[in-house]
Amino acid sequence: MTDAPAMIAVEELDKTFTLHVQGGARIPVLSDLSFTVSAGECVALTGPSGAGKSTLLRLIYGNYKAQGGRILVRHDGAMVDIASASPRTMLAVRARTLGYVSQFLRVVPRVPSIEIVAEPLIRLGTAREAARDRAASVLQRLNVPERLWTIAPATFSGGEQQRINIASALVSERPILLLDEPTASLDAANRAVVISLIRDATARGAAIVGIFHDRDVRAAVADREFAVPEVRRAA
Amino acid sequence: MRTPEAARVDPSPATETDPPLLTADGVTRWYGHRLGCRDVAFMLWPGEVLGIVGESGSGKTTLLDCLSGRLSPTAGHVVYRGEDGDAVDIFALPESRRRLLQRTEWGIVRQNPRDGLRMGVSAGANIGERLMAAGWRHYGDIRGSADEWLQRVEIDGDRIDDRPVTFSGGMQQRLQIARNLVTRPRLVFMDEPTGGLDVSVQARLLDLLRGLVAEFGLAAVIVTHDLAVVRLLAHRLMVMQGGAVVESGLTDQVLDDPQHPYTQLLVSSVLQA
Numbered sequence: 001m002t003d004a005p006a007m008i009a010v011e012e013l014d015k016t017f018t019l020h021v022q023g024g025a026r027i028p029v030l031s032d033l034s035f036t037v038s039a040g041e042c043v044a045l046t047g048p049s050g051a052g053k054s055t056l057l058r059l060i061y062g063n064y065k066a067q068g069g070r071i072l073v074r075h076d077g078a079m080v081d082i083a084s085a086s087p088r089t090m091l092a093v094r095a096r097t098l099g100y101v102s103q104f105l106r107v108v109p110r111v112p113s114i115e116i117v118a119e120p121l122i123r124l125g126t127a128r129e130a131a132r133d134r135a136a137s138v139l140q141r142l143n144v145p146e147r148l149w150t151i152a153p154a155t156f157s158g159g160e161q162q163r164i165n166i167a168s169a170l171v172s173e174r175p176i177l178l179l180d181e182p183t184a185s186l187d188a189a190n191r192a193v194v195i196s197l198i199r200d201a202t203a204r205g206a207a208i209v210g211i212f213h214d215r216d217v218r219a220a221v222a223d224r225e226f227a228v229p230e231v232r233r234a235a
Numbered sequence: 236m237r238t239p240e241a242a243r244v245d246p247s248p249a250t251e252t253d254p255p256l257l258t259a260d261g262v263t264r265w266y267g268h269r270l271g272c273r274d275v276a277f278m279l280w281p282g283e284v285l286g287i288v289g290e291s292g293s294g295k296t297t298l299l300d301c302l303s304g305r306l307s308p309t310a311g312h313v314v315y316r317g318e319d320g321d322a323v324d325i326f327a328l329p330e331s332r333r334r335l336l337q338r339t340e341w342g343i344v345r346q347n348p349r350d351g352l353r354m355g356v357s358a359g360a361n362i363g364e365r366l367m368a369a370g371w372r373h374y375g376d377i378r379g380s381a382d383e384w385l386q387r388v389e390i391d392g393d394r395i396d397d398r399p400v401t402f403s404g405g406m407q408q409r410l411q412i413a414r415n416l417v418t419r420p421r422l423v424f425m426d427e428p429t430g431g432l433d434v435s436v437q438a439r440l441l442d443l444l445r446g447l448v449a450e451f452g453l454a455a456v457i458v459t460h461d462l463a464v465v466r467l468l469a470h471r472l473m474v475m476q477g478g479a480v481v482e483s484g485l486t487d488q489v490l491d492d493p494q495h496p497y498t499q500l501l502v503s504s505v506l507q508a
Binding site for chain 1: 280283414438439441442445449466468470471479483484486487488491492494495500501
């Protein structure tokens, strides 16, 4: 495992929110944080709520902006620094390298779930038919009933939306996956499916960083844990 | 603690080095002593959608008019790389060439469809006119293409001979989009495309635009004050205040972790539905 190349190398990362609309209050969340994740490895982030676990995932995805340090990810064979990458590079990194499952699905009005899941493949140049077939097989594996495939997920239950989210993040087999509570709204059977999907992903060499509150899920998927250190808040 | 990879950070991966479609450099527009927009610079690549947000009077529409060749900037350049591969400063072109670009390789969707449509002629003629400007001559082909585009924008084919004055606001806006996209432009400028429409009509239009942008690999510049519109359509975002760009970046990053005080105010002022 130690011979596997580093897929993510976070170096001396700082994240502070400055709330200008609230008198410029500063909220430090991460300070001088470093860790690496290798290919084929699943790392579980741990720590009390508010420690900055979700913030760290969002920083790696480029959804939040770092105040200092570097976030290197292996993209097309070279390391790209997410903290300083141009938006154009970030779009390419997200299309081909970084998959992210958030806790909530941002619903696009009127787009059927199978199209949502097939879209990442189509954007990478897969033919529409082949992309839909692949999307269908992932939805099937996640036990999303076929009658829901042609419906926009706006009216779906939390668990159904979460499975659409997981399906669209996993369908294109990206080399790095960031998972924020992927099993939070799922029943035991579907939790087991997601566990097996995560294991398949690491077996094909994907590097995974996740937040798994469920202890059994964490034990089943994580190769190791990384405790996100709590930053002392200035009064 | 640096990793061995630290020395090999690649700032611009080889696949991202193709030339931009549109380059704005120092674009500034004064109206006498009043500032329209100041020193705006960005590059747009094929297939990218750039959103421009800001309150009324922030200079968004002035900037869009400069970018689309309808208003000369007081200073700065707008360079467009045409279908022929040549990069041209659009304000160095003769007026006739600029107009040809606007009618063929570009589309311009106005907030008020009455400004972008010819209200006195039929829906079919509104679409056909763009094709004729692009050199189409065969009546049957033109009518066939107009009919196909009406369907694409979800307007019933039997309305082809009706004038747009008989259409609802949402239908007029969809017709304006069909008129602009029928010549398969490479770059589309949109000024508040969903402004003035009911929320349900907006959702339908947004979904339609999103599909067309993805299907044709369109590049687009969309000016709006509606953050939900840019979240859905735009890959990248520029935030304008007082004529200047105060923040720019990936759309979701700017909206979810705004850095500038004005952007934070803008994002926090949105009512949650």
